[in-house]
Amino acid sequence: MPTYKNGRAVIDTDGNIMHCHGAGLLEYGGFYYLFGEDRRDRRRVSCYRSKDLVNWEFRNICLTLDSETKRHYVRTDLRLAPKNSGPMTPEEAAAISLQPIGHRGANIERPKVLYCEATGKFVMWMHFENGRDYNAARCAVAVCDTVDGDYVYMGSFNPVGNMSRDCTLFKDDDGTAYFISSARDNADMIVYRLSEDYLTVAEQVKTLWPGQFREAPVVFKEKGKYYMLTSQCTGWAPNQGGWAVAGAMDGRWSSIKPFGNETTFNTQPTAAVKVGGTWVYIGDRWDPSDYLNSTMVYLPIDLENGCAVDWADEVTIEDGRISVSAGDIEDFRIMLPGCSEYLSGDGFNVFTRRLGYADKNLLWLMEEKDGSVLLRHKESGKYLSGDGILTELKDDDRLLWELGDGAEGKLLINRHSGKSMAVFGRRVILADSDDKHFGGFTFVKNY
Ligand code: GAL
Numbered sequence: 001m002p003t004y005k006n007g008r009a010v011i012d013t014d015g016n017i018m019h020c021h022g023a024g025l026l027e028y029g030g031f032y033y034l035f036g037e038d039r040r041d042r043r044r045v046s047c048y049r050s051k052d053l054v055n056w057e058f059r060n061i062c063l064t065l066d067s068e069t070k071r072h073y074v075r076t077d078l079r080l081a082p083k084n085s086g087p088m089t090p091e092e093a094a095a096i097s098l099q100p101i102g103h104r105g106a107n108i109e110r111p112k113v114l115y116c117e118a119t120g121k122f123v124m125w126m127h128f129e130n131g132r133d134y135n136a137a138r139c140a141v142a143v144c145d146t147v148d149g150d151y152v153y154m155g156s157f158n159p160v161g162n163m164s165r166d167c168t169l170f171k172d173d174d175g176t177a178y179f180i181s182s183a184r185d186n187a188d189m190i191v192y193r194l195s196e197d198y199l200t201v202a203e204q205v206k207t208l209w210p211g212q213f214r215e216a217p218v219v220f221k222e223k224g225k226y227y228m229l230t231s232q233c234t235g236w237a238p239n240q241g242g243w244a245v246a247g248a249m250d251g252r253w254s255s256i257k258p259f260g261n262e263t264t265f266n267t268q269p270t271a272a273v274k275v276g277g278t279w280v281y282i283g284d285r286w287d288p289s290d291y292l293n294s295t296m297v298y299l300p301i302d303l304e305n306g307c308a309v310d311w312a313d314e315v316t317i318e319d320g321r322i323s324v325s326a327g328d329i330e331d332f333r334i335m336l337p338g339c340s341e342y343l344s345g346d347g348f349n350v351f352t353r354r355l356g357y358a359d360k361n362l363l364w365l366m367e368e369k370d371g372s373v374l375l376r377h378k379e380s381g382k383y384l385s386g387d388g389i390l391t392e393l394k395d396d397d398r399l400l401w402e403l404g405d406g407a408e409g410k411l412l413i414n415r416h417s418g419k420s421m422a423v424f425g426r427r428v429i430l431a432d433s434d435d436k437h438f439g440g441f442t443f444v445k446n447y
Contacts, residue, residue, distance in 0.1 A: 002054035003316045005327055006297040007266070007285050007447065012048060013057045020046050020056075021284055021294050024112030024169065025271045026122075028147050032273065035062065035111045035124065039291060042066060042081070044108040045124065047148045052317050053273065053280075053298065059148035063124070065105040067142070069153045074200045076155025077138070081105035082130075106156075107131045108140070110216075110270070112169040114177055115147070116198045122147050123198040125179050127167050128156035137163035139181060141199055159192055159201045166215035168271075170249070173221070178205075178249050182215045186233045189214045191249055205250040212256065214242070218269040219249075220279055222303055226251075229259065229269040229281065229307075236288040238263035238357060243307040259307045260299075265447050266357045267297045275300075276320045281309055289358050300324065311447045331363040331378050331446040336423055337408035337439040343428070345390050347380040350428045363446055372400035372415050386414035388428040406440020 004010075010018040023036030031049040038046035038061060045063035048056040065081035085104040111126040121143050128140040138158050142151035158164060159179065167181035177194040179201065191206035208214075214230035221227070226246045232239040241264035242256035259281075260267075267283025274280070279301045287293035298315045300322055302308040313327030334343035336352060344353040344361045353362060363378040374393070375384040382390035386398035393399070397415040404411035404420070412421040419430035421441075 001316050001318055002052040003314050003325075004054045004298055005314055006299070006312065007295050009293070009295055010056060013055055016058065018048060018056055018058070019043075019292065020048055021270075021286075021291075021296075022110040023270050023282070023284075023296070024110070025273050025282065026113045026115065026147070027273075028115055033059075033113070033147055034271075035113050036270075037109055037111065039107075042103050042105070044080075044106065045111045045126070045142075045151070049148065053275070054317060060150070062144065062148060062151045063108065063111070063126075063142055063153060065103065067151060067153045069155065072141075072154045072199055074141075074155070074157050076140075076157045078153065078155040079106070080153055085131075105131050106140075109165075110167055112167070113147075114169050114171050114198055116177075116196075117175055119197045121145060121197075122149075122151075124151055125167060125169050127165055127181070134165070137165050137185075139164040139167060139179065143199065154199065159190075160204045162190060162204075164190075166217060168217045168219055170219035170221075170226075172249065176249075178219070180217045180219060180228070182217070182233075183207075184210075186213050186215055187211050189217060189228075189230065193250070206253070208244075208253055209256060214256070216269045218272050218281075220272040220274070222274075222279060227279075227303075227307065228253070229272065230256065231264065231268045236286040238266045238268060238286075240264060241267075241269060241283075241309075257306060259301075260309045261311075263357065264309075265297065265299070265311045270296075272301070275317055275322045278322050279303060280315075280322060285357075287358050311445075313447070329446055331365055333362045333444045333446060334364055334375075335409075335442040335444050337406075337441065341423075341426075343423075343441070345377040345380060345382070345384075347377075347382065348390055350377075350384060350388055350390060351426045352423055352428075366443075369400060372402050374399055375401060375412070386416050386419075386430055388430070404440075409440030409442040411440050 019038040020036030026033045042065040043061045047059045050056045069078045107129040109127040113124045124142040128138045138156040140156035141154040144151040162183040164181040170178045179192045183190045189208040192201040195202045213233045216231040218229040243259045244254045246253040271282040283297045312324030341352040360379045365376040367374040400415035402413040422431040
């Protein structure tokens with residue numbers, strides 16, 4: 001059964017890790033084509049295709065720093081790789097937030113592709129930055145005669161003079177295409193209607209939610225209504241996603257209501273696809289410590305219940321139907337009562353930390369032993385001991401815990417002392433059950 005494991009690396013049909021981030025999805029010729037960021041070396045936009053959204057076949061690097069360029073009637077800047085482009089020094093790479101060491105030249109984000117019936121061409125829109133900072137804030141256009149061929153780069157520009165960062169494309173049933181992007185340093189979300197050949201902006205039709213700082217737009221249409229998913233602006237860190245609805249692209253859009261949880265399950269919107277009768281949210285799970293480890297998540301959207309999206313470990317797509325299931329994710333985070341702190345470890349000490357999704361030190365595993373449980377710190381492989389430290393596994397009942405019911409969560413009762421784990425300041429201590437410093441812990445699955 002074609003099953004997609006959310007948030008895990010995807011291995012393509014050639015056996016390689018798939019690199020396709022901030023992706024856009026195009027249905028064409030019986031395939032789903034995915035175009036996304038591939039930041040390795042001089043690559044920029046990769047393309048994969050699939051019949052089931054699970055098995056992905058690598059097709060091409062459609063845009064590189066060496067792609068052919070061609071000017072068109074918008075006053076564009078054709079430079080993808082400026083003259084001084086060469087490998088970055090480690091210092092230069094470090095100065096550009098979270099970029100892997102690579103080559104200078106354009107930074108291309110969130111590529112999206114539409115097929116233009118009027119011209120028979122495939123048109124890619126994307127976010128362009130100069131590769132050194134985020135000040136260019138331009139969109140760029142590339143075009144190709146075939147869906148997954150080598151795209152010709154037509155240059156970058158500021159649409160109607162606006163800044164343009166996170167972006168998406170949407171094609172309406174009548175072929176009218178829209179480009180939607182964050183403007184005014186992300187304060188506004190602007191909707192542009194494209195020219196008939198999709199190569200430039202015909203008109204700025206809407207400025208949405210001025211001053212509300214939205215990015216990562218995704219638009220889809222269902223039963224005559226237009227839906228837009230967006231995120232807040234917190235860089236690579238996840239935040240609560242929002243959705244809005246309108247009767248027309250240039251009509252009145254609703255205010256933004258939340259979907260998913262407070263981190264959108266550690267994702268940021270990038271695309272949506274309809275499977276059978278169900279719209280599926282596709283989000284990037286960025287890894288801020290290593291961009292190339294970023295993965296993708298599919299979650300069905302319940303439109304009957306206000307764009308409700310719940311977490312699912314696995315998504316199975318079969319005969320045009322989508323179903324969700326619990327997978328084999330075993331690791332979890334241990335949340336402290338009444339605050340957004342989590343239990344962490346550094347290989348020896350145990351202390352508390354704010355939630356950081358890429359922070360592997362927050363992950364724990366549970367093992368059963370002699371009718372009790374062992375709590376294993378995933379990163380170090382060591383076990384939580386009643387001394388409040390991490391140790392190697394040994395035959396010692398200080399490593400054994402019993403789970404009890406506390407006022408706010410699960411009590412962790414140490415078998416050796418009979419005392420319960422509590423947190424005092426940022427340290428772990430053992431306390432008597434009636435001690436005011438503890439109320440139980442919540443075990444939160446690592447989605
Ligand atoms: C995010 C944005 C990404 C990328 C990143 C860079 O907010 O959605 O596409 O631009 O910031 O920090």
